[in-house]
Amino acid sequence: MSKKKATIITYGCQMNVNETAKMTRLLEGNGYEMTDDIHDSDAVFLNTCTVRGGAAGRIEGKLGNLKTIKNARKTKMIIGVTGCVAQEEKEHILERAPHVDIVIGNQNIAQLPEIMEKILKGEVVHAVLTDKEDELPPRIDANFGDGISASVAINYGCNNFCTYCIVPYVRGRERSVPMEDIVNDVRKYVKKGYKDILLLGQNVNSYGKDFDNSHEINFAKLLDEICQIEGDYWIRYVSPHPKDLTLDVLEVAAKYPEKIARNMHLPVQSGSTNMLKAMNRKYTKEDYLALVDRIKTALPDISLTTDIIVGFPGETEEDFLDTMDIIKKVKYENSYMFMYSVREGTPAATMEGQISEEVKKSRLQRLMEVQNENAKECSLSYVGKTVKVLVEGPSHRNKEKMTGRISANKVVIFEGDSSLKGTFVDVKIVTAKTWTLYGELA
Structure with missing residues (x-):
């Protein structure tokens, strides 16, 4: 008898990737074999993201596709929606898509095997499990697949209430995981051979603030x-x-240069103090630039990346030029830049001064041109240097070459064989393009 098969389609952030890895382990433990082929799957879960506007519409399109597949099958097929859309929409998903069997929130995925069993036995027709949003979810082992990168959630939720963001409303208030649990998880993954450990939180700097901090x-x-x-x-x-980034974090990073990667993602969102106030970011342009100076002084080899929103309501040309200025001054190695999109349920959605799509697109293009120049300049600075590379496997474009990442999170392509996958090697950088370094084994 062949194994039952399951598929998880993941949208959104690294926290969703982490939760997919946990669901994968739960499904495998329940006798399922994972597959990417939804037509051959007995259970398909959409692990959803609701940060960007229009996410729910994209999920509905995928659910329509799954309905067609489900109706054509001769055997039972479970369809589930997990993640932030599940947490936000709850039973309303079933109203629009009654072919969905399970709606399960971020805090409840440990219940997945039990509820699937009840549905298969006919004891339950539909299940909506979205409670416990202000509790810590149970610790679940995870299967990250590649054996190289693993992630550990250190806190959940957010207390910041940036005016454009829905996350605090769907993931609840900040809750920190006990330190002993986190250290044990990291030790477990290191023992299994994982080389890249990613600590996750909506705001990792807030870790521990909700504790009785006598220690x-x-x-x-x-x-x-x-x-x-x-x-x-x-x-x-x-x-x-x-x-929330404090000097003691920089001191620890300086203390462990081989253990703490030399890349810091420091979302600025805007270079305009006026826009930062409207976004409820709680710092000014000058505050941010002073922080960057402190970071670069403490960690001279740091690589900085960021998030930027263009076209936030009320953004003037002067505000936009402040963002251009901050990109030029900081010289980020990479920037994740987005046009503001209205997110219903957030204060920014009803603000006056909504910017036209034409203006947003123009500003985004101008930003990208400046950022591309920065990225190329940063990449060229590596030429002639020997860097430590974590080998991820054969290059997607050329299977004869290997690809990996350096501590600063830049991609490196070099000659090598597949036996190097999952190891650290020294590579001398010979040439560089805007986003990619090319080298040879040192």
Whole structure:
């Protein structure tokens, strides 16, 4: 008898990737074999994201496709919606898509095997599990697939209430995971051979703020504890909020140059103090630039990346030029730039001064041109240097070459064989393009 098969389609952030890895382990433990072929799958889950406007519409399109597949099957097919859309929409998903069997929120995925069993036995027709949003979810082992990169959630939820963001409303208030649980998870993944450990939180700098902090547990203390775990690996984290990044975090990063990766994602969102106030970011342009100076002084080899929103309501040309200015001054190695999109349920959705799509597109293009120049300049600075590379496997474009990433999170292509996958190697950079470095084994 062949195994039942399951598929998880993942949208959105690294937290969703982490939760998919946990669901994968739960499904495998329940006798399912994972497949990417939805036509051959007995259970398909959409692990959804609701950060960008229009996400729910894209999910509905995929659910329509799955309805057709489900109706054509001779055997039972379970369809589930998980993640932030599930948490936000709850039973309303079933009203629009009654062929969905399970709606399950971020906090409830541990219940997945039990509820699937009840549906298959006919004990339950539909299940909506979206409660416990202000509790810590149970610790679940995860299957990250590649054996190279693993992620560990260190806190859940958000207290910042940026005016464009729906996350605090769907993921609840900040809850920190006990430090011992995090350290044990990292130790477990390092022992399994994972080399790249990503610490996750809506705001990792807020870690520990919800504790009775008699033991002064904070993000810096957590990093220090993790870095004492023996093994050949490095730690990355996303995302810190600029208003909460403290000197002790930089001191720990300087203390462990081989353990803490030299890339920091520091979302600025806008270079305009007026826009930052409208976004409720709680820092000014000058605050941010002063923070960047402190980071670069403490960690001279740091690579900075960022998030930027263009066309936020009320953004003038002067505000936009402030954002251009900050990109030129900081010289980010990469920027994730988005046109503002209305997110219903957030304060920004009803603000006056909504910007036209034409203006937003023009501003985004101008930003991209400046950022591309920065990225190319940063890449060229690596030529002639020997860098430590975590090998991820054969290059997608040329299977004769290997690809990997350096501590600063830049992609490197070099001559090598597949036996190097999952190892650290030294590569001398020979040439560079805007986004990619090319080298040879040192």
